[in-house]
Amino acid sequence: MTITIKVNGAARSVDADPDTPLLYVLTNDLELKGPRFGCGLAQCGSCSVLADGVEIRSCQTPISDVGQRAITTLEGLPALYAQQRKLPKAPDLHPLQQAFIDEQALHCGYCYNGQTIKGAELLSRTTSPTEAQIRDHMNGHLCRCGTYPRIMKSIQAAAAKMSKEG
Amino acid sequence: MNLSLNRRSFLTASSALVVAYAMNGPAKAQNPPGPPHKRRGVDAKQVDSYFVINADGTVTLYSGKVDLGTGHRIALPQIVADELGIEIERIAMIEGDTHLTPDQGSTSGSNGMMRGGVQTRQAAATARAALIKLGAARLGLPEADLDTAQGEVRAKNGSASVTFAALLAGGQFNLELDSKAPRRKPSEYRYVGKPVRRPDMPGKATGAHVWMHDFAVEGMLHGRSIYPPRPGARLVSVDEASIADIPGVKVVRIKDYLGVVAEREWHAEKAARQLKAQWDGGGLVTTSAQAQAYLRETGPRDTDEVAEKTGDFDAAWPQAVTKIKADYHWPMQSHASLGPSCAIADVRDGEATIWTASQGTHKFAEAFDGILQLPKGKVRQIYLDGAGCYGMNGHDDAAIDAAILSRAVGKPVRVQWSRADELAWDPKGPPQTLTIEAGLDGNQRVSTWRAHMWIPRPTPKLPNVPLVSPQLAGLPQMQGVATGSINIGAVPTYDIPHMEAVVHYVKDTPVRTSPLRAPGKLANLMAAESMMDALALGAGKDPLAFRLDHLKDPRSLDVLKKTAELHDWRPRVEPRRDGKGRGVAFTHYKGNETYVAMAVDVEVDRGTGAIRVTRVSCAHDCGQVISPDGVRAQIEGCLIQGVSRTLFEETRFDRERVTSVDWSSYRVIAFPEVPELKIALIDRPDKPPVGAGEAAIAPVAAAISNAVFDATGVRLQSAPFTPQRVRAAMAQSGTTAG
Numbered sequence A: 001m002t003i004t005i006k007v008n009g010a011a012r013s014v015d016a017d018p019d020t021p022l023l024y025v026l027t028n029d030l031e032l033k034g035p036r037f038g039c040g041l042a043q044c045g046s047c048s049v050l051a052d053g054v055e056i057r058s059c060q061t062p063i064s065d066v067g068q069r070a071i072t073t074l075e076g077l078p079a080l081y082a083q084q085r086k087l088p089k090a091p092d093l094h095p096l097q098q099a100f101i102d103e104q105a106l107h108c109g110y111c112y113n114g115q116t117i118k119g120a121e122l123l124s125r126t127t128s129p130t131e132a133q134i135r136d137h138m139n140g141h142l143c144r145c146g147t148y149p150r151i152m153k154s155i156q157a158a159a160a161k162m163s164k165e166g
Numbered sequence B: 001m002n003l004s005l006n007r008r009s010f011l012t013a014s015s016a017l018v019v020a021y022a023m024n025g026p027a028k029a030q031n032p033p034g035p036p037h038k039r040r041g042v043d044a045k046q047v048d049s050y051f052v053i054n055a056d057g058t059v060t061l062y063s064g065k066v067d068l069g070t071g072h073r074i075a076l077p078q079i080v081a082d083e084l085g086i087e088i089e090r091i092a093m094i095e096g097d098t099h100l101t102p103d104q105g106s107t108s109g110s111n112g113m114m115r116g117g118v119q120t121r122q123a124a125a126t127a128r129a130a131l132i133k134l135g136a137a138r139l140g141l142p143e144a145d146l147d148t149a150q151g152e153v154r155a156k157n158g159s160a161s162v163t164f165a166a167l168l169a170g171g172q173f174n175l176e177l178d179s180k181a182p183r184r185k186p187s188e189y190r191y192v193g194k195p196v197r198r199p200d201m202p203g204k205a206t207g208a209h210v211w212m213h214d215f216a217v218e219g220m221l222h223g224r225s226i227y228p229p230r231p232g233a234r235l236v237s238v239d240e241a242s243i244a245d246i247p248g249v250k251v252v253r254i255k256d257y258l259g260v261v262a263e264r265e266w267h268a269e270k271a272a273r274q275l276k277a278q279w280d281g282g283g284l285v286t287t288s289a290q291a292q293a294y295l296r297e298t299g300p301r302d303t304d305e306v307a308e309k310t311g312d313f314d315a316a317w318p319q320a321v322t323k324i325k326a327d328y329h330w331p332m333q334s335h336a337s338l339g340p341s342c343a344i345a346d347v348r349d350g351e352a353t354i355w356t357a358s359q360g361t362h363k364f365a366e367a368f369d370g371i372l373q374l375p376k377g378k379v380r381q382i383y384l385d386g387a388g389c390y391g392m393n394g395h396d397d398a399a400i401d402a403a404i405l406s407r408a409v410g411k412p413v414r415v416q417w418s419r420a421d422e423l424a425w426d427p428k429g430p431p432q433t434l435t436i437e438a439g440l441d442g443n444q445r446v447s448t449w450r451a452h453m454w455i456p457r458p459t460p461k462l463p464n465v466p467l468v469s470p471q472l473a474g475l476p477q478m479q480g481v482a483t484g485s486i487n488i489g490a491v492p493t494y495d496i497p498h499m500e501a502v503v504h505y506v507k508d509t510p511v512r513t514s515p516l517r518a519p520g521k522l523a524n525l526m527a528a529e530s531m532m533d534a535l536a537l538g539a540g541k542d543p544l545a546f547r548l549d550h551l552k553d554p555r556s557l558d559v560l561k562k563t564a565e566l567h568d569w570r571p572r573v574e575p576r577r578d579g580k581g582r583g584v585a586f587t588h589y590k591g592n593e594t595y596v597a598m599a600v601d602v603e604v605d606r607g608t609g610a611i612r613v614t615r616v617s618c619a620h621d622c623g624q625v626i627s628p629d630g631v632r633a634q635i636e637g638c639l640i641q642g643v644s645r646t647l648f649e650e651t652r653f654d655r656e657r658v659t660s661v662d663w664s665s666y667r668v669i670a671f672p673e674v675p676e677l678k679i680a681l682i683d684r685p686d687k688p689p690v691g692a693g694e695a696a697i698a699p700v701a702a703a704i705s706n707a708v709f710d711a712t713g714v715r716l717q718s719a720p721f722t723p724q725r726v727r728a729a730m731a732q733s734g735t736t737a738g
């Protein structure tokens, strides 16, 4: 059946079974390369997207459950950031994406879709997270390569930059 | 022809687009520039196999080794840019394509830099010498007055120059690698030894990067394999009516192999879950709880071998004044890649093109020729990034699954494993059991050391790990066991006069194995380095000082001293036993590679038994450092993953199947458990670069074990160090809880 969902600011119609996981619609029908399949069990966070600014696991979200919620994927993060911060135009990168590159944080990078989405969710709530808050908020997003220290450092760097920009 | 990478823009196998990682911008799918290599078997002895100097002055670099998230993709261009004399921005790199790159062996054992880098450097040095010769003729100047820089041969006094491209005029070098070609001096390096940003990060941070998982070819179907509920089970019957409600699914059955393909991925996945099949027999020979007994007693015995011998242990043992003996056990562990194994295969018209995240495309292309019974050279494997694999995970299994399904349906097929496939069926790190007995002489020095190891015997000359589906489908492949060199490390590099390592081989493994990062070394060092600590205590010496006393080699001494400094190590003999502890461990990796020492702090909750690693300090000497930030990143990864493998990870299985099949039953380290890391690199620009991808994980379990002893007064000898095991060990030793 045809289902219409809002993804990265645009209404997108797809022909899919209602029980199809949102992840497969995003990657196979809408050809987005941010969200990634990791476990399909809502345990790792590599498929995360934002729904009305709140992180959800797209692997365990049937497309029929999305409803009116606005979905933002990694690709749409700079635009969402501009909207949240009331900037005249979207930057090329969300400050956290920039921080990850500046810190050369990634190893294989497979988990970074989720790390970026979850980290951006935290930064949309506070631009002065403590280390304990970061660990707590990010818990549930696994990185098998073990880049956790650089993720934490990058979130703090992005937060510092954001609070300076006001 | 350059195309931007959109998920669906890939063409069919015949045009075989490859991904080139440009150092100055996003990755591009393109028809490979330069002279077309149209067949497998690019000659690793020829300079032209390593790079092509294009007419526009850019360089296309061909690497048989691949970047497994390890930074190889920048380290290799760093080397070539310096050696050749060109800006790194003008280099693009193609990795692991069996028809375009030289076979440099698998990317494993952290040998990317050691062998791949050194070979490529020699190719570049040979090319530079040839370019200078050509330049001398063209410019009419003596070779001694010329140098290369920025893609030109230049007079050192600046009077004349000519570009590489002009000198070659579209031609090739036609030269063999010359091992005597003069190499640049470290003082001339512009890129090597400096942090240079990795080219793939912007794409990976923004979602522009094309992973194996994103790749697609025209007309591709989605496939899933349905593995037997018990390894070795026979497929009796399949009830296709059980998936009648899912549209467009085709069931593929070849002997005991069962798979499904569908146009939509969700349909393939649903069908794989829902399809009813009857299986008969099968199972596992032992359980994870019984693995130690399997290795020591119940498993099928193979030969015993003395693997290492120095001095005369038997003669010296009676004279030892203090003797200590202990047993150690290490469980099977999964590579547990965060992303599932995934591949696309197009097997048609007697040829096969396989897009894969394999760490050994060259090796597996050859293996696939045999499995698919195609004439030699008919399989082309093209590498694309997968999730980090830390040894051989299931990528090659997913690839052969895709090939089997593609051949059956005559269309390209993409296979992606499920999380349960990954944790149950990826080849595992082997189980290990050891006993070490060692003694001190009257001067409180270690005089005697004997290690007994009970391990599966790796099959000699096994070309590759046997894959699951060919087994099920009755396709030909060589049988055997692959483990990596897990018999190294139980005899330390300390100055001990009488040492011996005896290996008691078992013929098989309960679950299929393959090398897992630093194969065998976590276990062997856990044993050796906790024995060293026990001996230090017996000698009444501080454990770090005791190690220094037993080493002469300056590089070994330096990493230990640097660790002491990083960690602010204060000499102390007796354990604290107050729930807080520190431990040290050291290795000269494989006896001839990287030097690593580390100290860790732990906190042990003596009520619950939970261990928290709070701080790790590590000093690391891998010879010449090519990419300092890349090496640092690899060490960080090793330390964190090492904590994970030591505290949490065990593949559990009963007599039927692997039961740790998701992230709660196979637990890995998460944000709350991440320790503070302090790392010091000791750069030796005059020494050859050796591996940095795995050495630093090797001593982690040892250091933690020693720290737990300091904190509690009990030694943990079985990994993982679960709270339950800590409580049991404390109860047994009479250490009171709380």
Ligand code: FES
Binding pocket: A036, A037, A038, A039, A040, A041, A042, A043, A044, A045, A046, A047, A048, A057, A058, A059, A060
């Ligand atoms: S893939 Fe969705 S949480 Fe792992």
Ligand code: FES
Binding pocket: A106, A107, A108, A109, A110, A111, A112, A142, A143, A144, A145, A146, A147, B069, B338, B387, B388
């Ligand atoms: S960078 Fe590889 S899983 Fe996180």
